[in-house]
Each structure stands twice: as structure tokens, then as C-alpha cells.
Amino acid sequence: MASVTLEKINKVFGSTHIIKDVDLSVGEGEFVVFVGPSGCGKSTLLRLIAGLESISGGELRIGEQVVNDLPPRERGVGMVFQSYALYPHMTVYENMAFGLKLAKTAKETIDERVMATARILQLEELLHRKPKELSGGQRQRVAMGRAMAREPRILLFDEPLSNLDASLRVQMRNEIARLHHRLGSTMVYVTHDQVEAMTLADKIVVLRDGRVEQVGSPHTLYQQPATKFVAGFIGSPTMNFMPAELMEGSASGCQVRAPGLGELALPQSGDDQRPGAGLTLGVRPEHLRLAEAEGNNSFEIVNVEYLGNEVYVYLEPKAGDTLLIHRSEAPSRWKVGQRVALVPELEHVHLFDGNDKALALAKQSQAA
């Protein structure tokens, strides 16, 4: 178990700058998840930690040791690959023992470690099978076992569940979470699936175009997204965004007008914004209420999705072409074609400035 510290880490492939000035610290025993859209550099960042890619700039420390120039085997990291990458010609036992053998570990120790790992992952029955005789979930566990057998200081996962079907994914997600509780080892996990990130992480790192967009606990990211990007990425269904105009702003709150919604008094501090500034108003589907249409506050319902326990109501927006979503407990009385008024819960509304940065809450309402 060890901590990982990234200081101004950069990675350049040829002439493309992929990872840009990433600062990050992963505490001992922490479960950190890198999340972001495909191509944002999550895997690259993980591979930099693993030592599979060379670091172009910055400093990487594992524990107290600078490991920039250490090969993977000397960094004490284990990695689980997306495709599992098990050795096809070796049995489950040999797969897990391979790294230990290469490290010239004594035979009894190898046996001990492999058996212990197999017990934790419930692989004891499968030790003499070849990978092709295993199911997807079992292969996944063997891949984890292989990474764990050498007792690395840090375990790295690159989208380990993306090759599994939906139900198995939920099950394996649970197993990984329980594994982390039991072992308490430091884990860094890459996924593009925000649900995986939310459910597994102690700390989520949202990446965008090779930069860290926001770091925080799942709770923080959900409640206080620092940017519009994070707000839209975390949470499902996604947050509703509407253009809004600042009428009046002070240190204690601000008054904004959004088409359809009318004027709203919000708890964000509008101090550093000029009146008339174009803002974006964000509100999650569960923080909207629907009411009878009145005056200008009238949105058409274009689709209603019934999910059993809850209902999603899709509404035609006043601006742009992304449908607005309302979410409520089932049953719901709303029908397609109806016109309704939208009433946001003001204490749960987010505001973003012209640069998509979130406006901070005003002082006294934060205390409240």
C-alpha cells in the first residue's frame, strides 16, 4: 500500500500534447477513479503511473520515491487490462504465478500467495483451467488475481468491466468495491462510465482533453460541480441546461431571468459578474417540479418514459435542441402533448458563467 503523487505531469506523443500539467495526489488505501469521455487521456494517465508510457514532463512519486525512470516491475504496481490479456497457454494458476516466478520468488511462497489470492477471488476451483475455458466474469477475476498476486503497492484498472454484459458488470462492480474494503489497498481505476465512478470511488478525477477538470468525492462532484462539463458528465439522466441572463448580482445572491422560467432569485453570489451577462442555468431532472402551464412558462411534453419505479418526462426546450428531462417517482399523471410549467427548486439550481465555471454560493446561504 502506498500513496501516489503526480506533479505537473505531461505526456506528448510526437507532436500531440495528450496529458497537460496534471497535479494529483492519491492517498494510501484510497480508491481513485479517473473518469471522462473517450479519448480524454484516462488510459494514458494510468499507463504513465504504470510505467508503460514514458513521462514527458513532471514528477511521479509512489510513496516517497520518485519513479519517473523506474521500469514497471520496480514500481510495485499491478494492472488489470480492459481485454484481461490473460496468457492463453497458461492455466489460471500459472497466469497468477508468472510474475512471482519472474521475480524469483521461492516456490512455497509462490504457492502460498497464489492460493491466498485465489481464495479471496473464489478462483480455487478454476486453478487448473485455461483462460478459454472460463466465463467473462471468471476471466475478469483471474486478471485481477494476476495483478494482485505479486502484492503490488498500487492496483491499476483500465476499464476492467467494459467487456462484460450489464448484469455481470453490476456484480463485478460490487466485488471490486468489496475487495477494496477487504484489502484496503490503493487503487486507481479508469472508466468512462460515471455510474461506475460514482459507486466505486472515494475520490473522482474528472478529466477533459488531458486536463483535470475537477477532483472530489462523488458527493462533492454531484452537489457542487465546478464546471458545466462536470455537471453534465456526472449524474444520469444528465443535468438540464438553459441559457439565463443576470439581472442583478450582489455578494448575497443574484437575480436571473431564463426564458420560460421567468425571474429567479438564486443563492449564488453574483458579485463578479456584470448585469446582463449571459449565464447557464443548470438543474438536475429530480430538482424540477411540473405544474399547470401558465403564461410564458409553458413547455410541451414530447415523450414520457416509464421505468417502473420512476418516470422521465422529456420536454421541448425554449432554446437549443437538447430535450429537458424531468424525473419523478412513478406513477405520473403527465401525458405526451400536454403543456406544463417548470418550477426549479431554487436551492438546487446551479449557475455557470460565460466560461462555464460554476458561480459560488453566497456567504450567508452557505451557512444556512
Place this chain on the structure above:
Amino acid sequence: MNQYQLIKLAKRVGLYALIAVVMVYAIFPFYYAVITSLKPSSELFRVDFWLSSLDFTNYVQIFTQKSFVRAIVNSIVVSLSVVFIALLLGITASYALGRVRFRGRTTVMLVILGVSMFPQVAVLSGLFEVIRSLNLYNNPGGLILSYTIFTLPFTVWVLTTFMRQLPMELEEAAIMDGATPWVTITKVFLPLMWPAMATTGLLAFIAAWNEFLFALTFTLTDSQRTVPVAIALISGGSQHELPWGPIMAASVTVTVPLVVLVMIFQRRIVSGLTAGAVKG
């Protein structure tokens, strides 16, 4: 029987007739060689397609010739060495060409392919000088060297293509497990590359085993010769007699091992040759 069934039957008959023609065309020369080798020399020029009796005098004659036995040993040594060296170099080269990113990789691949297109005759005199200066004239070493030169391009190409198809993550998993490139090649890649190695190895073996021009040019004495040359130099009792019986017996003797090898490896050869074509 209606018309449809008739057409189907006709197609079937046609297919088998075609197969029969191809079979006869491909196998008849070999079959006739076997027959001839088992006839006494007195009956040699009577054309018949079935054996009336077995006569092994031709085989006895060639196997009592010391030089022929010696030639077989030479051929085995040369062919196996070529296969071994070509596979060893081929595997390591294919790792570099298939896995390591470096400037000019494509150029190297194209040069390798280009080299394999030269006809043997074109390099004969140059190679002769090389072999003489290395002191390998009239020595199986010279043959091993020259055959390897002609076998390597093909070996490297096939193995490189095959190596490229092995998933990158497999190699990275090995790196994470602490494997050096050499360990990765021998412990992870080699076991997965047997089909490709069997194919290329066998083709290298056949090429070396049957090669005539270099074998004739680069050897001088009976004791250094390989089988194809030895067979060509089998001579009869007089200048005007061609000893067909012993020649056929010798040809059959050296062909049988190849046939057996191909039979053993045929599944692997097919899977090796089609490895790139269809994704498994």
C-alpha cells in the same frame, strides 16, 4: 427423378471427375517414380502401370553406396540448421519489426521483401565470393549460410504478420509482470506462435532439402554433397547408361520424409497460413 435432381447429379459427377483429373495430374509422376524404383532394371522400359512383383535391388544399391548415405546425413544437418537459425532470427526480428516502434521500420520490411525477389542465379557469383572468403567452400556451413539468406525474408514476413496480430495488452501484461523482451518472446509469444513457426519452419526445411543450384556450386567432394546433387550425380555402369532405377529409388527415399512431415503438420500449416486472413 426430375430435372433438378438430374442436374444436381451431373454437377456432382463433374466435380468428382475434375478432382480425379487433378489428382492424377498431381500424383502420377510420383506414383510412376515409386513404381519404377521397385522394378528390376531389366523391366525398366516396359511401360506398365501396376507392379507385378516387388524388387528392392535399387534401394539396396543406393543404400550400400557410402556417398548417398553421407549425402542424406548432410541434407538433414543442413536443413535442420537452416530451420533452426531461420526461426531463431525470424522470431527475434519479427519482435523488433512487429512490436518495437522505430524509424524506418516499413523501409526495413520492404527491403526484406525486395531481397527475397532476386533469383538465385543473380546472386550466385557474389555469394560464391562471400563463401570463399569465409572459408566455407565445400562445407555444409556454406550451404546453411546461403539457404538461410533465401529463407529468412519469408520467415520474417510471416512471423512479423503473425506477431502483429497478438494483442498489445498481452505484451504489456508481461511487462507488468516483470518480463524482459526475451522472456516475453520465449515464454509468452513463442507458445502462441507454434502454428506460424511450424509453417515457416516446414517450408524452410523443404526449400533447403530440395535446393540444387547452390548445393551443386558450393560443394566439390562427395562427402560434402547434399541429396539433390548426389541423385543427379548417380551414374550408371557406362557412359551411355542412365541408372533410372537407383535414381528413382533415391528420389522416393528423400521425398517420403517430406510427405510425412507435411502430413503431420498439415493442420498447423493451414492455420498458420490463414492466420492473417480470418480473425479467430
